[in-house]
Amino acid sequence: MNPFQSPIGTHDVLAPESALWEGLVATFAQYAYRFGFTLVLTPMFEEVGVFNRGIGEDSEVATKEMYVFQDRGERTYALRPEGTASVVRAFVQHQPTTPYKGWYVTPAFRYERPQAGRYRQHHQLGVEALGSDDPALDVEVIALAARFYRALGLTRVRLLINSMGHDECRGRYVDVLRGHLEEHREQLCDEHQRTWSHNPLRVLDCKKEPCVSVTDDGPSLPDFLCADCASHFASVRRGLDQLGIESVLEPRLVRGFDYYTRTTFEFVADALGNAQNAIGGGGRYDGLVEQLGGRPTPGIGFGSGIERLLLARAAEDVTSPLINRTIDVFVVDTTGEDVATALVDELRAAGYAVERGFDGRSMRSQMKLADRSGARAALLVGPQELAAGQITIRDLRSDDFEQAQQRVARENIVGALREHLNK
Ligand code: HAM
Numbered sequence: 001m002n003p004f005q006s007p008i009g010t011h012d013v014l015a016p017e018s019a020l021w022e023g024l025v026a027t028f029a030q031y032a033y034r035f036g037f038t039l040v041l042t043p044m045f046e047e048v049g050v051f052n053r054g055i056g057e058d059s060e061v062a063t064k065e066m067y068v069f070q071d072r073g074e075r076t077y078a079l080r081p082e083g084t085a086s087v088v089r090a091f092v093q094h095q096p097t098t099p100y101k102g103w104y105v106t107p108a109f110r111y112e113r114p115q116a117g118r119y120r121q122h123h124q125l126g127v128e129a130l131g132s133d134d135p136a137l138d139v140e141v142i143a144l145a146a147r148f149y150r151a152l153g154l155t156r157v158r159l160l161i162n163s164m165g166h167d168e169c170r171g172r173y174v175d176v177l178r179g180h181l182e183e184h185r186e187q188l189c190d191e192h193q194r195t196w197s198h199n200p201l202r203v204l205d206c207k208k209e210p211c212v213s214v215t216d217d218g219p220s221l222p223d224f225l226c227a228d229c230a231s232h233f234a235s236v237r238r239g240l241d242q243l244g245i246e247s248v249l250e251p252r253l254v255r256g257f258d259y260y261t262r263t264t265f266e267f268v269a270d271a272l273g274n275a276q277n278a279i280g281g282g283g284r285y286d287g288l289v290e291q292l293g294g295r296p297t298p299g300i301g302f303g304s305g306i307e308r309l310l311l312a313r314a315a316e317d318v319t320s321p322l323i324n325r326t327i328d329v330f331v332v333d334t335t336g337e338d339v340a341t342a343l344v345d346e347l348r349a350a351g352y353a354v355e356r357g358f359d360g361r362s363m364r365s366q367m368k369l370a371d372r373s374g375a376r377a378a379l380l381v382g383p384q385e386l387a388a389g390q391i392t393i394r395d396l397r398s399d400d401f402e403q404a405q406q407r408v409a410r411e412n413i414v415g416a417l418r419e420h421l422n423k
Contacts, residue, residue: 009112009120015325017310021123023322024306025105027151028125032103035144037127040102042086048078053291054085056258058199065110079109083303084259084285085292087128092294098131105306117276117308126282126303133286133298135232138263139239141300145267145280146245152309153318156270157279159240160250163233163262165225166286170261173224174200180218187214201254220251229262236263259285263300271315272308279312280304328421330370330396331356333381334363340381343391343413347379350414371396376421379413393420 006012013021029039048068055062067079080086083106091100105125112118127144129137142159149157164170181188181196181203188196189208196203204215225233240247247265255264264283272279282302289297329352333340344354355373357366363382370378380392390407393416398404408416 007120009114011119019321019323019325020310020313021306022325024152024309025125026323028105028148029103031144031148031151032127035101035127035140037101037103037129037144040087040090040104040128042090042104043080044107045077045079046086046089048076050085050089050292051078051081054088054257054259054288055082058202059257060202061110061256065112067109067111080106081110082108082257083124083126084128084257084288084301087301088130088285088288088292088294088299091128091130091297091299092289092292095294098297099137100130101127102129103127108303115276117272117305117311119307122308123306124303125306125309126301128299128301130289130299131297133232133262133284135235135263136239138236138284138300139243141282141302142236142240142247142265143243143245145282145302145304148304149267149279149309152313152322153320154269154279154309154312154316156316157312158268158270159245159247159265160253160268161237161240161247161263161265162250162253163222163225163229163236164254164260164264164283165221165229166261169224169226169229170221173219173221176219176224177201177204177215181214184214184217204252204254205256215252221254222249222251232262255281255283259288259291261286265302267304269308269312269315272312276308276311278305279308326374327353327355328376329354329417330366330373330375330378331381332363332366332370332378333357334366335381335383335386336360337386339386343379343381346414347417350418352417377417379417393417395420 051066052062061081066081068076070076083104087102107121107123109121111120114120127141129141146159177200178197181200185193185196187210188203189206189211192203192206192211203211237247253264253266260283262284266281267279268277269279280302284300286298288299329347331340331344331354340356344356347354357369376397378394378396380394385391389410391410391413393406393408395404
């Protein structure tokens with residue numbers, strides 16, 4: 001056994017799987033760009049207060065899952081458990097003009113019980129849009145996610161949506177919910193028998209059967225929305241309808257962080273079964289900028305787990321590669337004269353993806369590598385070719401040996417190869 005393995009709940013990604021990651025990120029970057037988002041990069045760790053204040057000190061992630069540590073200067077930091085709080089901290093610090101629209105790709109760290117689709121380091125693609133409470137922006141953010149999932153080839157995806165209202169209407173709802181939970185507190189799960197009163201909304205998020213049935217019979221959040229929040233929510237749903245994006249009202253959808261207000265949403269992949277089927281989620285957080293020390297500024301965004309997107313694609317049997325990462329040509333050089341070095345450089349400069357043999361291996365061994373590389377053609381340079389100033393192009397996809405070989409002059413190699421590959 002090797003002395004070291006990747007830490008529990010983490011994984012290494014090597015080719016060919018890594019090409020899917022690259023394709024996913026490239027596709028997301030392209031969609032984000034189309035929707036007017038620019039890339040934002042923030043540190044992987046922040047003062048712990050950014051997350052405690054941002055996602056809520058009492059949230060499950062902050063209390064049980066955050067990787068908190070002291071550095072050598074005795075400052076208390078946390079590895080980022082999600083992307084939103086960091087981007088909002090950066091927004092408050094740099095005050096870009098609004099509306100500000102940033103996209104990111106980032107690892108996120110949560111000390112969870114690892115299982116399929118749930119990891120201690122996962123990776124999110126996400127966006128945050130700050131500075132407007134226009135429902136059209138909610139529609140845009142949700143549409144970006146929906147269009148992106150479709151571009152990945154996912155078809156069995158449902159959009160669940162809810163509105164959590166603003167402080168006041170949500171406050172009224174929480175009071176009534178608290179009363180309901182008090183009446184049924186003995187039926188709640190062990191954890192929520194202890195904590196229901198402190199944060200009743202967390203009980204709605206609980207997946208355990210007793211909590212689900214108690215809250216199912218309780219008050220429903222959308223019934224408590226004030227006129228403004230109700231009309232905002234109606235506009236968002238109308239906008240989605242207009243784009244042909246179907247949304248299902250899910251009154252229990254309050255999500256796990258304290259910063260959410262008004263629109264909340266989650267995309268679930270039905271191909272994934274029930275446990276880890278959320279491939280993306282997000283919502284508005286109109287109080288978060290203020291919470292992190294900025295001027296009151298509304299915001300909305302979402303994050304989507306790369307691992308879960310790939311699991312969903314696999315579960316739906318989607319095999320399109322998203323990006324081509326196979327090489328075009330393999331150079332086999334048996335002259336011992338360093339011919340390959342200049343040749344691969346010239347081919348790469350002409351735009352081809354080129355690999356070559358090293359270590360003076362035999363023709364046979366280099367041909368094996370060429371076959372394994374997935375290249376369409378091999379360029380062979382042996383003593384005969386060297387003496388004649390020529391190169392042999394061999395097609396690696398053809399079984400007909402005669403047809404598959406062609407000798408061309410060294411100086412014409414780029415043109416001849418282009419012609420060969422276009423055949
Ligand atoms: P979240 O729902 O906690 O929201 O995470 C977003 C997505 O990340 C989930 O839908 C899921 O696909 C993936 N994910 C979360 N935890 C794990 C895990 N342990 N293992 C694998 N995948 C995971 C947020 O993080 C918010 N920051 C989203 C947001 C952005 N809201 C507003 N703006």
